[in-house]
Amino acid sequence: MDEEILTEDILDENHIINLIQNEIHNKNDNLNYSDNSEKESELISLNDTSKSLHTWITFFEQQQTDKFKTEDINLFKKYLKVVKRLEFQAKKQVVITDFFFYKD
Known part of the structure; x- marks a missing residue:
């Protein structure tokens, strides 16, 4: 019972409003935290990564500033090669007859 019991004092309207606003604010903070944790766990596909790196390299090469x-740019090209290799390794070869015959 470390928490203060809110009903110990006689509350006026302002105190009640402040308490409710604080509760709403705390609930919103908790919701925002859970939304952020869900966004962090989103997986990015190798294809999307490859496209993004390629776009970044193209942008990088177009820049005229020091x-x-x-x-x-060599670092980005290195990672693009790594992603392309992972993308290639992720492909699975199947027999062409798998497309024509029904399997259980």
């Missing part, structure tokens, strides 16, 4: 160093 802030984008040509040495840095």
